[in-house]
Amino acid sequence: MKTVFFDVDTQLDFLYPAGALFVPGADGIVKSLAELTRFAASNGIQIVSTADAHTEDDPEFKMWKPHCVAGTTGQQKAAATLLSKPIILQNPREALEAPQIVVEKQKLDCFSNPKLRPLLELLNADRYVVYGVVTELCVRCASLGLLETGARVELVSDAIKRLNPTEEQKFFAEFQSRGGQLTIAAQVTG
Numbered sequence: 001m002k003t004v005f006f007d008v009d010t011q012l013d014f015l016y017p018a019g020a021l022f023v024p025g026a027d028g029i030v031k032s033l034a035e036l037t038r039f040a041a042s043n044g045i046q047i048v049s050t051a052d053a054h055t056e057d058d059p060e061f062k063m064w065k066p067h068c069v070a071g072t073t074g075q076q077k078a079a080a081t082l083l084s085k086p087i088i089l090q091n092p093r094e095a096l097e098a099p100q101i102v103v104e105k106q107k108l109d110c111f112s113n114p115k116l117r118p119l120l121e122l123l124n125a126d127r128y129v130v131y132g133v134v135t136e137l138c139v140r141c142a143s144l145g146l147l148e149t150g151a152r153v154e155l156v157s158d159a160i161k162r163l164n165p166t167e168e169q170k171f172f173a174e175f176q177s178r179g180g181q182l183t184i185a186a187q188v189t190g
Contacts, residue, residue, distance in 0.1 A: 004125040005040045006146060007033075007049040008110070008132030008139045010081040013067040013074035015133065020074050021067035023133045023161045032159035032185040034080035036131060039189040041083055046099060046123070049086065050132070050142060051077060053104035060107065070104075077102070092119040109141035120149055127152040129188055131159035136167035140175075147178050154183045 010033055013019035015026045040047050052068035053075060054060060068075040077086075086100035092115055095101045105113045128146045130153060132139055139160055146153045155175060162168035172182065 001126040002124065003045055003127045003129060004123055005036060005045055005047045006128045006130045006132075006142060007037075007047055007081055008130065008142050009050055009052060009068075009134070010078050010132050011051055011068055011074065012076050012078060013052075015078050019067070021064060023163060026133050026161040029131075029133075029159050029161050030078060030080050032156065033078065033131065035185050035189055036129070036156065036159055037081050037083065041099065044099075046101070047083065048119070048123075049077060049081065049100060049102045050110040050138065051075070051102050051104050052106070054106055058106060089113070089115050089119060091115075092122050095119060096122055108138050109145070110138065111141065111145045120146075125149075125151050127154065129154050129156060129183075131156040131185075133161045135160045135162035136164055136171045140171045143171075143175055143180060144178065147175075147180055153180045154188070155180060156185050156188060157182050158184045 013021050014023050053070040054068050056069055083100040086102050087095055087098040089095050089101050089103045103113050103116050128151055130143050143155055
């Protein structure tokens with residue numbers, strides 16, 4: 001069974017209190033994020049990481065305050081979630097051998113990057129393990145989109161963080177009704 005880890009928006013602006021759009025409590029999942037990253041690296045599991053990469057005048061800033069502006073410190077991935085020599089997705093075929101592929105996006109939904117679906121088709125994973133922030137927003141989009149591939153999709157509940165508990169519970173119900181499974185980092189790495 002081919003497994004790919006799917007790391008959603010684990011960027012400084014979201015994970016740490018000094019970040020421009022800090023998700024309250026997200027710094028508490030960094031240990032689990034690091035554990036998953038180390039496990040992937042030591043077991044040859046490829047990681048696909050999504051990352052916001054906004055322009056200074058991005059239309060999204062009408063809804064959310066400015067965050068993850070391309071080239072800023074806040075846009076960088078947290079060190080705990082970063083393998084050496086990640087590549088930014090340009091050409092899906094050239095990315096296949098990289099241990100970590102970063103898929104930049106300007107919208108909540110990572111599938112708004114037209115290169116993601118071709119990459120997933122080439123990866124041809126049987127299983128995706130999903131984690132990151134924000135549960136009911138970007139993680140939701142990624143998880144539901146991955147379910148459409150027909151692969152098994154597992155969401156690591158102790159390696160995600162939400163803003164709205166009610167919306168998170170609605171997402172969990174939808175995710176599981178579509179065949180998604182909830183798990184924890186220890187089950188994935190154990």
